[in-house]
Amino acid sequence: xxxxxxxxxxxxxxxxxxxxxxxxxxxxxxxxxxxxxxxxxxxxxxxxxxxxxxxxxxxxxxxxxxxxxxxxxxxxxxxxxxxxxxxxxxxxxxxxxxxxxxxxxxxxxxxxxxxxxxxxxxxxxxxxxxxxxxxxxxxxxxxxxxxxxxxxxxxxxxxxxxxxxxxxxxxxxxxxxxxxxxxxxxxxxxxxxxxxxxxxxxxxxxxxxxxxxxxxxxxxxxxxxxxxxxxxxxxxxxxxxxxxxxxxxxxxxxxxxxxxxxxxxxxxxxxxxxxxxxxxxxxxxxxxxxxxxxxxxxxxxxxxxxxxxxxxxxxxxxxxxxxxxxxxxxxxxxxxxxxxxxxxxxxxxxxxxxxxxxxxxxxxxxxxxxxxxxxxxxxxxxxxxxxxxxxxxxxxxxxxxxxxxxxxxxxxxxxxxxxxxxxxxxxxxxxxxxxxxxxxxx
Amino acid sequence: xxxxxxxxxxxxxxxxxxxxxxxxxxxxxxxxxxxxxxxxxxxxxxxxxxxxxxxxxxxxxxxxxxxxxxxxxxxxxxxxxxxxxxxxxxxxxxxxxxxxxxxxxxxxxxxxxxxxxxxxxxxxxxxxxxxxxxxxxxxxxxxxxxxxxxxxxxxxxxxxxxxxxxxxxxxxxxxxxxxxxxxxxxxxxxxxxxxxxxxxxxxxxxxxxxxxxxxxxxxxxxxxxxxxxxxxxxxxxxxxxxxxxxxxxxxxxxxxxxxxxxxxxxxxxxxxxxxxxxxxxxxxxxxxxxxxxxxxxxxxxxxxxxxxxxxxxxxxxxxxxxxxxxxxxxxxxxxxxxxxxxxxxxxxxxxxxxxxxxxxxxxxxxxxxxxxxxxxxxxxxxxxxxxxxxxxxxxxxxxxxxxxxxxxxxxxxxxxxxxxxxxxxxxxxxxxxxxxxxxxxxxxxxxxxxxxxxxxxxxxxxxxxxxxxxxxxxxxxxxxxxxxxxxxxxxxxxxxxxxxxxxxxxxxxxxxxxxxxxxxxxxxxxxxxxxxxxxxx
Numbered sequence: 015x016x017x018x019x020x021x022x023x024x025x026x027x028x029x030x031x032x033x034x035x036x037x038x039x040x041x042x043x044x045x046x047x048x049x050x051x052x053x054x055x056x057x058x059x060x061x062x063x064x065x066x067x068x069x070x071x072x073x074x075x076x077x078x079x080x081x082x083x084x085x086x087x088x089x090x091x092x093x094x095x096x097x098x099x100x101x102x103x104x105x106x107x108x109x110x111x112x113x114x115x116x117x118x119x120x121x122x123x124x125x126x127x128x129x130x131x132x133x134x135x136x137x138x139x140x141x142x143x144x145x146x147x148x149x150x151x152x153x154x155x156x157x158x159x160x161x162x163x164x165x166x167x168x169x170x171x172x173x174x175x176x177x178x179x180x181x182x183x184x185x186x187x188x189x190x191x192x193x194x195x196x197x198x199x200x201x202x203x204x205x206x207x208x209x210x211x212x213x214x215x216x217x218x219x220x221x222x223x224x225x226x227x228x229x230x231x232x233x234x235x236x237x238x239x240x241x242x243x244x245x246x247x248x249x250x251x252x253x254x255x256x257x258x259x260x261x262x263x264x265x266x267x268x269x270x271x272x273x274x275x276x277x278x279x280x281x282x283x284x285x286x287x288x289x290x291x292x293x294x295x296x297x298x299x300x301x302x303x304x305x306x307x308x309x310x311x312x313x314x315x316x317x318x319x320x321x322x323x324x325x326x327x328x329x330x331x332x333x334x335x336x337x338x339x340x341x342x343x344x345x346x347x348x349x350x351x352x353x354x355x356x357x358x359x360x361x362x363x364x365x366x367x368x369x370x371x372x373x374x375x376x377x378x379x380x381x382x383x384x385x386x387x388x389x390x391x392x393x394x395x396x397x398x399x400x401x402x403x404x405x406x407x408x409x410x411x412x413x414x415x416x417x418x419x420x421x422x423x424x425x426x427x428x429x430x431x432x433x434x435x436x437x438x439x440x441x442x443x444x445x446x447x448x449x450x451x452x453x454x455x456x
Numbered sequence: 457x458x459x460x461x462x463x464x465x466x467x468x469x470x471x472x473x474x475x476x477x478x479x480x481x482x483x484x485x486x487x488x489x490x491x492x493x494x495x496x497x498x499x500x501x502x503x504x505x506x507x508x509x510x511x512x513x514x515x516x517x518x519x520x521x522x523x524x525x526x527x528x529x530x531x532x533x534x535x536x537x538x539x540x541x542x543x544x545x546x547x548x549x550x551x552x553x554x555x556x557x558x559x560x561x562x563x564x565x566x567x568x569x570x571x572x573x574x575x576x577x578x579x580x581x582x583x584x585x586x587x588x589x590x591x592x593x594x595x596x597x598x599x600x601x602x603x604x605x606x607x608x609x610x611x612x613x614x615x616x617x618x619x620x621x622x623x624x625x626x627x628x629x630x631x632x633x634x635x636x637x638x639x640x641x642x643x644x645x646x647x648x649x650x651x652x653x654x655x656x657x658x659x660x661x662x663x664x665x666x667x668x669x670x671x672x673x674x675x676x677x678x679x680x681x682x683x684x685x686x687x688x689x690x691x692x693x694x695x696x697x698x699x700x701x702x703x704x705x706x707x708x709x710x711x712x713x714x715x716x717x718x719x720x721x722x723x724x725x726x727x728x729x730x731x732x733x734x735x736x737x738x739x740x741x742x743x744x745x746x747x748x749x750x751x752x753x754x755x756x757x758x759x760x761x762x763x764x765x766x767x768x769x770x771x772x773x774x775x776x777x778x779x780x781x782x783x784x785x786x787x788x789x790x791x792x793x794x795x796x797x798x799x800x801x802x803x804x805x806x807x808x809x810x811x812x813x814x815x816x817x818x819x820x821x822x823x824x825x826x827x828x829x830x831x832x833x834x835x836x837x838x839x840x841x842x843x844x845x846x847x848x849x850x851x852x853x854x855x856x857x858x859x860x861x862x863x864x865x866x867x868x869x870x871x872x873x874x875x876x877x878x879x880x881x882x883x884x885x886x887x888x889x890x891x892x893x894x895x896x897x898x899x900x901x902x903x904x905x906x907x908x909x910x911x912x913x914x915x916x917x918x919x920x921x922x923x924x925x926x927x928x929x930x931x932x933x934x935x936x937x938x939x940x941x942x943x944x945x946x947x948x949x950x951x952x953x954x955x956x957x958x959x960x961x962x963x964x965x966x967x968x969x970x971x972x973x974x975x976x977x978x979x980x981x982x983x984x985x986x987x988x989x990x991x992x993x
Contacts, residue, residue: 065917068816185497185567198962228961231921234914236703236842237956241811244692247658264818264913271823272839274830278569296822301568318981374884398565402524406496408565 032220034115047094049089051095054360056081059127059137059148062341064104066453069260069290069339073151074099077126077342079328080347090354098122106136113137116370117144124350126343131155138163145362149350151306151342153285155204159432159441161420164369165389166346166382167339169417170208174255175393177283177306178209179234179255180409182216186396187281191222193242195266198227199378202257205285209255211423221251235269242275250299254282267300277398289335292401292403300399308392309341309378310405318377327413345382345390348374370435380414387441388433389417477760489518489546492562492572493529496819500563501571516579518545522572528559535559544594581611588892589620596627598659624653631666645677653684657835661688698951699925702844706842708949709849712942713904714922715929716852719779720939722896723930724873725890727785728792730799732926734806735898735920737767738776738959739905740914741810744819759824760969762906777898781891789890803919809915823908845907852903853942859896860938869893932972934982948972 032426057203058077081097096317098120103111109128116122117140121244128134131154141148141162180186192213198204206225213223224245226238246252251410258266262285270282275301283304289311292300311322321344326332350365352372357364373383382390391414397405421432429446433439440450475823487508504522507515517536521527526537527545533803535542535551542559544551562804577592584592589611592609596604608631611617612624615740631637649667652660655712668681694764702922714736721729748766750757788795830839860866870877880886905918912918925948933944948968955964976982 065920067811068818068915068917071816107910186567187566187570194849226960229965232961233921233950234703234707236706236839237700237953238961240703240837241957242700243658244696247662247665249662249669260919261818261913261915265911268911269839270827272830272841273837278573281566290817293817293820295818296820297827303570327950341476406563408563 046370049085049092049094051093054090054354055096055098055120055122055125055189056126057113057120057122058107059102059112059125061104061129062099062101063231066104066129066133069203070104070329071341072290072334073126073129073339074335075329076343077347079324080344082328083324084351090279090351090353091358091360092299095253098178100247102127102133106132110136110140113140113146113148114144117141117146123147123354124365126151126346128152130340134158134163135200140380147350147362147365148377149343149346151339151346153338155201156208156419156421157204157424157427158311159387159389159434161366161434161441163388164346164349164384165417165419166342166349166392169389170421171418171420172203172308172392172394173285173306174205174209175212176411177285177304177396178212178216178255179305180304180396181255181281181283183409185279185409187251187253189350190218191245191248191252192218192227193224193245193252193254194229194257195226195228195238195254196257197232197259197262198228198275199259201261202227204256205257208421208423211421211425215423228258228262230259230262232258233265233267234237236273238271239266239269239273239275242280243275252280254280256282256284257286258284260287260291263291264295267295267303267335269297270303277304283396288339289404290337292399293335295403296404297399298401301401303399304408305397305399305405307395307397307405308375309336309338310395310407311336311399312397312404313407315377315379316442317379321377334399345376348385349382349390366434383413383416385416386435386438387417387419388434389419391416406436414456432450476525488515489533490520491544491780492518492527492534493531496561497504497563497565497568498566500568504568504571504575505686511579511582511721513583513655514545514548514585515577519572519576519579519912521545521762522562522564523554523576524749525561525564527562527762528556529562530554534562570599574599574604576701578604578607580881581607586619590623590993593620593623593627596629597655598857599625600627600630600634600637600663602634602638605631605638614679626655630692633663633673633677633917635666635668635670640673642674642676646680648682650683653688653789656688656691658692659833661685663691689898691853692835696957698836700957701950702836702842703947704950704953705946706846706949708945709846710908711925711929711949712945713845713849713907713946714850714901715758715926715933715941716849716856716938717897717899717904717935719902719930720736720856720900721894723892723938724869725897726792726873727894728796729785729897730796731780731803731806732897732901733921733923734803734941735773735777735901735919736905736908737810737916737919738806738916739773739902740821740909740918741814741905742769742772743818743906743909744821744914745970759826762827762910765906766903769906771902773902774895774899774906777901778891778895780898781894786887786890786895787944797977803923807919807977814916816916818915823910823916827910828884843908845910847906848903852900856900857938865889865892869896870976928972932976932982934984937982940982940984947983962986 027138043368044086045400058074060074061067062071062074071144078097081095084090085094093400098116099117100112102112103356111263113125116125126149128137128150129152138160142160146162148163149166150163151166156169170253194206194209196206210223242254270401281304283306287305288307322336349369353365353368354360357368369384370386371384373381376382380386380393382392384390393414395407396409398408419432420427422428429444430442430446432441433443442451444451464715483901488506491499494500505518518527521536528535528537534545535554536545542551542554542556573595577595580588580592609630613874629651632640632645632648633652652663664681664685668678668685718729718732721727721732743765746768747761750761784802785799787797788798827841827844830837860869868884868889871884872886876886929941929944929948933940952964952969
């Protein structure tokens with residue numbers, strides 16, 4: 015920049031105008047070797063304002079990067095991909111409204127989006143009514159299996175259950191007493207219901223399980239942390255399983271540090287704390303606290319290195335972190351590209367049919383395969399927080415774990431299965447009654 | 457099988473460096489320093505335990521380095537990252553020809569950390585200073601391990617350790633009551649129970665609960681342990697009421713601090729200031745910036761950057777407040793709905809501005825060492841940072857009272873709010889007073905932001921979490937009355953923390969809000985309404 019001759023303000027303005035006009039005129043013309051033809055539109059449904067923007071804005075960026083990379087590679091079916099970005103503003107009804115707009119006005123081939131389970135639940139009827147395709151990239155509570163959704167985040171058996179197994183193992187400290195602490199909404203409540211059933215099946219007594227919910231944005235954790243401390247003084251190794259949502263985590267961890275709870279005494283296993291959340295914390299008092307994910311930025315594979323390099327280049331920021339839902343979008347987008355290429359069309363029914371069975375290498379050296387229940391296979395990693403704000407992987411599953419839509423540990427769903435291939439073609443098939451209970455779980 | 461696998465992996469780890477021929481010799485007595493370099497936690501733990509038993513001073517240095525994340529593993533052993541270069545942990549010699557890029561930190565997990573702390577305590581008991589020995593003994597008291605008993609007995613026989621006798625006894629008692637301890641006579645067991653009971657607190661409760669369920673102990677001992685737990689529980693329950701009181705007071709002080717600025721802008725001036733939370737957020741970000749600047753330019757002052765952030769936040773938020781008043785609010789006096797919308801707009805602008813400058817993620821504000829941690833006061837556990845916020849809230853309140861009651865500015869402020877026309881006729885420049893009053897309220901919001909940055913996350917959304925509570929405090933206490941705000945903050949804080957242990961955080965909050973609504977219906981002007989002629993209009 016400095017080597018350029020000085021430009022007058024007016025000339026600069028003219029230049030910017032021309033440049034933006036060129037950009038508006040269409041991405042196709044700007045690049046010589048770019049794909050031609052009518053663009054294939056995809057929808058990006060992530061909040062860019064409001065409380066969830068902190069997590070979701072990144073996912074919008076990673077989608078734009080993936081589309082950009084694909085277009086450089088020649089697009090899809092010889093046509094360019096055009097992202098349609100909408101902002102549901104962290105507002106549940108607006109999610110449904112924007113989803114409807116994407117499907118019926120913009121006629122997108124598929125949608126990548128949603129963050130909280132509430133947002134997914136509110137767009138679900140729209141996708142089923144208009145027969146759209148949604149790729150959902152976040153770990154969630156399971157107990158759902160829609161034909162129109164591909165769940166590229168973790169189901170409970172791909173995050174929560176292995177995490178508990180680790181805590182109960184020798185390396186994890188052999189915990190026998192569990193405090194389940196969460197924010198009061200659908201994901202923690204359902205996850206904790208599954209975990210309680212699972213812990214009981216492992217012989218943990220009711221009196222050794224403590225469950226506590228707090229409102230969104232809880233900032234005063236004094237009472238709860240001291241309760242956990244008292245709960246941990248029963249002579250058995252105690253662990254905390256945290257489903258605390260986003261922002262409330264910082265004051266929670268600060269209070270843990272202030273009350274002197276260290277990871278060696280009472281480890282905290284978190285399901286919603288990733289690299290992005292740690293960016294705002296002084297992690298020195300947190301060293302050794304745990305998180306369970308299917309991806310960590312620190313995992314050293316060539317694919318991950320290349321992805322991080324692309325990300326830094328695309329965002330022009332060498333400090334931007336990567337995280338688990340970003341990898342889920344990476345997998346989901348590439349699977350969709352494969353499915354469209356296999357089907358030779360973007361027709362929703364044909365793409366949905368082509369998806370099952372596809373395999374896509376993930377960023378950590380494994381393979382993500384699409385299962386008949388529209389979930390994918392994922393490896394599970396347990397990471398310990400380091401003082402540099404990254405996670406150090408201390409344990410991992412030997413193979414990828416196939417995602418389970420319905421939990422076998424909840425009596426009502428124990429004999430349900432999802433299978434969107436012939437002949438069953440049903441999201442909640444009752445294996446005992448040999449009957450489909452309808453398209454969706456009520 | 458496991459041993460063979462271990463030797464094999466060691467061999468793998470070494471394969472790049474030395475040939476694997478002496479593997480057989482290694483299997484017989486594994487070299488603890490080589491074990492530390494293993495990628496397997498089992499080998500690392502075995503290495504640490506061996507070093508702990510060795511009683512060697514190089515072993516202590518190695519373990520200290522591991523605890524400080526300064527131990528690097530290479531293909532031929534482990535190296536300590538000293539200030540000047542790499543030191544071979546086994547020999548203590550400087551090693552210049554090793555390439556730092558070929559090394560990686562020794563792997564650590566929570567299990568390794570536990571074993572490490574135990575081994576370190578064992579070594580310090582033999583070689584440490586008196587303070588280190590004291591720490592080692594309290595570590596043994598909270599994490600007793602039967603394997604430590606010989607080292608403990610050996611050290612306690614040393615006449616130099618006479619001054620630590622009671623600590624030695626307590627640590628020994630804890631070990632005798634833990635699983636795997638050697639069997640001892642009944643009366644020794646009972647003495648151990650009463651020694652542990654004397655130490656009190658959650659740690660003793662944990663030890664005794666475990667002892668009460670331990671088959672290896674005599675039935676009488678287990679009975680005594682059970683009784684001791686019951687008596688500790690009773691004592692803890694009494695203390696827990698006092699603890700809840702402290703939590704309540706602490707929450708009240710946060711509420712008061714965040715509401716005090718609003719008590720000026722909304723309470724005294726009558727401006728429905730929706731940007732109040734964002735002024736706090738700006739204060740918190742000022743703390744962040746000050747901390748960064750000091751860390752990079754005057755690192756010696758780093759521990760006190762929080763104190764330096766106080767005037768900075770007051771000036772930045774206060775100045776911003778004056779700007780908002782001069783730029784927006786002053787055109788809207790007497791039009792509360794427009795003020796509400798305009799100040800809400802300002803709050804969105806501030807949020808987005810901060811998001812654009814600092815990014816949407818949280819920023820890390822560190823808590824200085826002197827504010828971290830907690831101390832015990834009887835059975836009470838007082839977290840230092842909460843205590844500091846409590847004292848700070850009192851100080852700010854006192855200072856504010858002083859300004860309002862004892863300075864010409866305060867006199868003019870009260871005159872203008874009570875009767876604007878009369879004050880103007882007396883020659884007070886009301887417009888200037890308006891700006892200063894708004895600036896004062898905003899500056900106090902900035903101070904609250906500094907305090908809040910120590911307990912909450914500093915993100916563009918910070919203000920959103922406090923605005924509702926702040927309005928609640930001011931309205932509930934009675935608009936225009938600082939003492940009312942104090943009473944309301946106390947009522948809400950104590951009420952909230954009193955209900956939380958009984959019915960949970962969510963239901964507690966709901967019940968509290970219902971009670972406030974009922975109260976406001978009965979007394980629409982809050983607990984301590986202002987009276988006076990000027991107020992009615």
